[in-house]
Each structure stands twice: as structure tokens, then as C-alpha cells.
Amino acid sequence: MPALRASQTFALALLFTALSYSAAFAHCFVGARFFPATLAIDDPCVADELSLPTISWSKTADTPPATEWDVSTEISKRITEDLGISIGDTWSQIHQPGGFTNAGFGNLETTLQYQLLKDNSHEFAELLGLIVDWGGTGASNSGIATPYTLLTPTYYFGKGFGDLPDQAGWLRAFAVTGEIGYQIPSRSFDVVQQAAIPQAVPWGASIQYSMPYLKSEIKDLSLPDFINHLILITEAQMTTPAANNFGNSWVTTGTINPGAIYVGSYFQVGLEAQVPVNRESGHGIGVLGQLHLYLDDMFPQTLGQPLIGPRTAAVQKPNF
Numbered sequence: 001m002p003a004l005r006a007s008q009t010f011a012l013a014l015l016f017t018a019l020s021y022s023a024a025f026a027h028c029f030v031g032a033r034f035f036p037a038t039l040a041i042d043d044p045c046v047a048d049e050l051s052l053p054t055i056s057w058s059k060t061a062d063t064p065p066a067t068e069w070d071v072s073t074e075i076s077k078r079i080t081e082d083l084g085i086s087i088g089d090t091w092s093q094i095h096q097p098g099g100f101t102n103a104g105f106g107n108l109e110t111t112l113q114y115q116l117l118k119d120n121s122h123e124f125a126e127l128l129g130l131i132v133d134w135g136g137t138g139a140s141n142s143g144i145a146t147p148y149t150l151l152t153p154t155y156y157f158g159k160g161f162g163d164l165p166d167q168a169g170w171l172r173a174f175a176v177t178g179e180i181g182y183q184i185p186s187r188s189f190d191v192v193q194q195a196a197i198p199q200a201v202p203w204g205a206s207i208q209y210s211m212p213y214l215k216s217e218i219k220d221l222s223l224p225d226f227i228n229h230l231i232l233i234t235e236a237q238m239t240t241p242a243a244n245n246f247g248n249s250w251v252t253t254g255t256i257n258p259g260a261i262y263v264g265s266y267f268q269v270g271l272e273a274q275v276p277v278n279r280e281s282g283h284g285i286g287v288l289g290q291l292h293l294y295l296d297d298m299f300p301q302t303l304g305q306p307l308i309g310p311r312t313a314a315v316q317k318p319n320f
Helices: 002-018 166-173 211-218
Strands: 049-059 067-078 083-095 101-105 109-119 124-133 150-160 174-181 199-210 230-243 253-263 267-276 283-294
Touching: 166 174, 166 211, 199 211, 211 230, 230 267, 253 283
Parallel strands: none
Antiparallel strands: 049 067, 049 283, 067 083, 083 101, 083 109, 109 124, 124 150, 150 174, 174 199, 199 230, 230 253, 253 267, 267 283
């Protein structure tokens, strides 16, 4: 079944790219601020979008470290103007030098999200979500699938600094986003591993500097067109053990990811380094890349419309 899901998503993506383009819609705009789809954490908006693929390479915290490849896809769709759902899956390969190789799909992940707030004048957005990793839907030999389900209610936010006084100048192009959740497994004890299943707090944040915002809202420096499409970004993606963690380390693990996102009219391409915050998070520097398609911009009259409710009016993006 996971392989079938991946092939269906790939075929759907080919269909999307084969169709003709139309007038652009706003994707995750809050006032004049555009929040891109970040690579390691989520942006603070419901939207119609497709990530295909997101690819990462890293080395695990094992001794000696194993090499891990992750290839994931995710499609998001608005049900109403403020309610959306996402469905995604990840294929992983973990190879221990001179030893075993685990490969396969992880559990199917769905996310239900509700847009709490979009304050255009203050470039501020809030979102609530419920992430569900459906236990037993992945391959047992993938190294990442679990037989139990994980429920993670999550709060997301985004804040642009365009409402600072004009005297702040270039600082107004900065923005921050973040998320924090609480991960609850559907059972407290793994009878196979004879170990407690911990609860955890996954959290993350990003700081962004938008060259499109600098050009359109602050000052046009006549920079090369490629530079004017970049959003410079550093993300942090962390997990902190919270409860039922008997016999395990209580150390927070995660990565700091500096990189950049190139924003086009209908897509974005992002590339980040993955720097482990400690030895428990991995060895060496990994790489994370993503191709992301804006379905609401590509197909504004069809796929870019909510399934229920009034049709969304077209809004042109600023001239990057």
C-alpha cells in the first residue's frame, strides 16, 4: 500500500505540471508578507500545495554512524477557507557501514489544520493542527515505522516585522515562524521491545530574511533577479522528551538548518544544511532539499479552490 500511495502521488504531480498555468493566487500571504513553505517545520497557513520531493541525507547518532536517506511527499488541500488537511509519507533507507540496511515507507501521516488568525496589518498568523502518524501503515523494516499511532496537537505561528517604524529600514524584511506540539502515543508500553514509549514535545522555529519583501516593500537595490527571489532562512527542529521516558536520555535532540529558498510564481526550491545540536542528534552535517509546488497559484479555478464554501478571489503576488 505505501508504494501504491507514492506512485499515485507521483502520477498526480506529473498531471499538475502538464497542465497550463493561470493567474496567481496568494499562497501564505499575511498582508504584504509571504511566508514560504519551510523545509523542516511547517508554515502558519492552510493552503493548496504539494511537496514533491523532500530529500534529506544525514548520519545517525549510532557508533559507528549509519547513513540515512529520507524521501518524502506531502499534499495539502483546503477544505474550507480556514480548514485544511495534509497527507504525506516518507521512504527511508538506513545503512550501517559493513552491516545491515533497512529500507521502506514509514507510517502514513495526516494533519488537520485550522487557521486561527491572519492579522494583515501586523503580518501575524496563527494556526492549530492535529498531526496523526497512523501506526502499522508503514513497512516494519523501514527503521522509522511504529506499530502504534502518534497524536500530536500542534500550535503554529508566523510574524513579519514589516510593521516596525520606517526608520527600522532593512530590519523590516525579517520574519520569524515557529511551532510547538505534544506527541502522545496510542499506547504507553511496547511489548515487543519491552520498553516504555515516551511522550515528547516536538518544537521548532525559523528566522527569515525576505529579499522579495526588501525589494517590494522597503527599497529596490537593483540586485540581480535571482537574488530578489531568495528568502534566506535558518530553521531549528527539536524534540524534547516529556514523560514516560524511563531508561532513555532526557536530552533534547534536533538540528539547526541554515539555507535559502528560491521563490517563483508557481513553485519554490529550498536547500538547507542540517547541523546536529549535539552528539545524540547525529554525526556531521547533513543536507535537506525540497521542490514545492503552489497548487493554489497553478490552478486557481480548480485545485486552488476550497472544497466547501465561497470561491477565493484571485490576488496577484507582488512583483518580485
